Amino acid sequence: MPLARRLTLGDATALGLGSMIGAGVFSVWAPAVGVAGSGLLVALVIAAIVAYCNATASAQLAAVHPVAGGTYAYARAEIGPWWGFIAGWSFVIGKIASCAAMAMTFAAYAAPDGWRIPVAVAAVVALAVVNCFGVTRTALVTRILVVCSLLGLAVVVAVGLGTASAASPVPLPDATAYGVLQGAGLLFFAFAGYARIATLGEEVVDPARTIPRAIVLALGGAVVVYLLVAVTVVATLGGAAAASTAPLADVLASTGWAALAPVVRITAAAASLGALLALLTGIGRTTLAMAREHDLPSFLAKIDDRRQVPRRAEILIAVIVVAIVLVADLRDAIGFSSFGVLLYYLIANAAAFRQQGPARRHPRALQVVGALGCLLLVNSLPVLASIVGTAVVLLGVLARMIRLRLTR
Template sequence: MTVPELARTLGVRDSVLIGLGSMIGAGIFATLAPAAQAAGTALPLALAVAGVVAYCNATSSARLAARYPSSGGTYVYGRERLGEFWGYLAGWGFVIGKTASCAAIALTVGAYAWPEHAHAVAVASVLALTAVNYVGVQKSALLTRALVAVVLTVLAVVVVVGLGSAEPSRWADGGAGGALGVLQAAGLLFFAFAGYARIATLGEEVRDPRRTIGLAIPVALGITLVVYTLVAAAALKTLGPHGLATAADPLAQVVRAAGAPELEPLVRVGAVLAALGSLLALILGVSRTTLAMARDGHLPRGLAAVHPRFGVPHRAELLVGAVVAVLAAVADLRHAIGFSSFAVLAYYLIANCAALTLTREEGRAWPGIPILGALGCVTLGFALPVASVLGGLAVLGAGALVYVARRRGTAS
């Protein structure tokens, strides 16, 4: 039986924009405040740590994605390089963790757009973007291009106003969070950097995968790191670590504290668009991993169906959209971020281990990169809040039990 394939419609530009759409927004509008609470004045150091780990993970993912340009990301890499169980565990962690991410970003939309009805707005956003994804990834890429352009413009305004303010700097208002605080903040910030995985999980939908993926991942990550650093500097200068940590809408507070309150509505619109761009790309990535796992029988095979007209995994997208909508109706934003970060760091731990098995002929990077990436994932994961660690371990353990039960059922 021939397995239907997805249409290859994405080039480098659209792939970069999908990565930017998933990273920029989540980091600035959802994780900057809790990261500042953990790291204090050392927030820039936490950004650097998260960036280094993300770079190692991106390099490992890019080499593996070029070798295996099909939907599924580390689910595919782990299965092919380490064995079926590790691929399954990576896919399980990705789907569960990123489903929580989708809920967190949807709640960010609600918090900035209509705080009094944040959950209702979050659910509506999920349903609307699920409909956009349903009619084809190329239309999603076109929408992402517009969203990223607007968001980058708004963030540029925040940086210029914040750093150019004549108000006294409040950067030193508060102490550093210590080594554990820096690592915890880096783990939370990793939630934002992980967006480059959307490019790898779209491997079956890009043209010339080796070239496209190899260029798109580092370019998207580099742009995002520069943007995060500038925005964090502006926020620390105007609000200080304590003010940033306690602000529900930190970037709106930045322009207000810098003496430009008339720009607050613009920032709120930018926050909503940034979160919508992230949510759009996140739903894409989760549905593609669901597709790959369904093809292999780890999820119901009916989810592997590809729409004959739109060329998308429509059943997987509808299921993911429904689950995220339910979570968005009941979830807590900061708890969802910590839980998602732990699950996704576990996912990249498997990616780095898989990259270590590549030979030079298969495009292996310098071995120190996946080793550093793996160690970074473990360190940042266990530095997260205890509730996030315990919740993540419980979910991964439940996934392992499901795998064992399914194997025994097949054997009998």
Template structure:
């Protein structure tokens, strides 16, 4: 069976993880999290970061033992059995396909006026699928440029916002935090978890990273650490500038914060948001297509998708099919609702990852089991406390996928 080429360095892997996390979180998740918990989103951010770190250590530990494409789909099959692996893979596919649609729409919402947003989102999807088609090294190069530009713009935003009329957010008293309660904070954590899931892209690229036993754990932890620090500072800046009420109602919260502080630089934030969203979409297409490749190799998806391009060494059929599905989504999807749906699928995906890592021992045990326990409990709690419509829709689609596999097994 043809294999993928190992062309990515540790730095490339870190950049791909940063591109997906930064694009997804900073420009998409803060507003719905503020709506759920007000200033309590800062507490939710800490909870999401702790769960994400536990998941990251599990992913790193597993990826070092199984340096191949597929991520938790492979880990679940190897450690827990085929059904667990299939469930994880299916959750990843549905959750991250929805994320692709969300990122395409986020790009369009920052880049163009309302009438043009959905057509431009389709064009962006087609363009970035084409970039992925031409090889993962080109994907990493584009991601590196995007991350550099976005980080520069965010540093500018932080400097300007803290330099103006910034008010420290209050976590107690009369604000929305006082009315949100524990459920609101947990909902905010679940929504913000959507922002931390980019390190999965590194694990799913395990077949294309040089020296994966060392490079993947390092890349995952480094990318997550950088993202946590950045999210915390930006959350403080935006909350202090807008307040929880205006933040929860903002379509483009970072642009709104810059508009209040220094309007002349608002276009810089909009350009950065557009680039970040494209970077996330670029990395998501790479990760989803490689999970589809792994599932096709074992027969859990049609084997037609297992083809690897003879020249570019990428799963080109899986990428093309994903592009078609995402184009359909961006013509119909609601941006805010799909974040919750995506979080549900990804949280269950990492729940399986933590369970699989719990079973590892010997030379492959790099982190204490308590972290996997935190991951299992955290993922389960955050998934069931998400907004009801997201949790119910996610559970329904998961059940549909399991039923389809059961029918296929009985027929064969």
């Protein structure tokens, strides 16, 4: 049974923004400043360029293959089932780690010490329930959360930049080439949400026209927001941001506006929930697509007759995310997520490069730059994240090899 086409351009753009303007804007600055130092803005630009190249590849593929599953489906069609599996598996494992990071960031801002893990678990369960009631409700809730997030970030940027001339930030550490690339790899975590639009291709109205426009609009809006926030953090905190657990709250404190700290907490909570909601939705659709092709258990391919959602996949993903929240660390989750997502986009660029004739909407040079950028950034990530990510990807490959052999 196909999914129903109910999402408009506004819905798709909101889901993309909700995925990008989420926990990353509140949690990624500390590790990024710690490794990139004075090269933070350069790292952000590099991450944005790689994200743009990847976005054009995703948009070009989605226009021709408007089905659920994103690059999993595109790579299967363009370069073969094995590449599709690796893309889909990388997406699922990377984004499940992202979900855990979003839930933990929400709890860090919304709950007192001692209650953060239960609150993070409750957030995952509540949003999984929202997803199970249909994608239009998901889009509506995401719109509301995105508006709340943008209003709160506007307050932080206005106060921070308005009083930056009176601030005395700690000098940033000196930048190194490796540090800047590692910072770009971590910052890429914050830009990867536009893929959520493509994974919902089977539910978008007029997908060949809507999906490419929504991807560009969502990414463009996120780049502007992240540049403004990065300049604010550098101008007010400088190197002190590397040791901060709540950089944007510290921006207000350093400028004499600590009374507005609750605004940041509410904004962070709303943004984290918006990103978590959109992520759970996207992973569910990729899981559905993989289950249809028997790359994941077939019982996950069931679509609820009434709500038109892959309810079994949504519930299983929520259970796994809850398990990770109970044992994981936020910074490790960010690095592991970036590893999986960069591999996913590497394959997306390869698939888009293979397209010819009327399917081509962008120069192949963009796909070459995107693929090289993914390779460069994935090799600059923290060593532990790369080792664990490689092991999990190989585990998935081994499981598929065994399944294929048993099937034969």
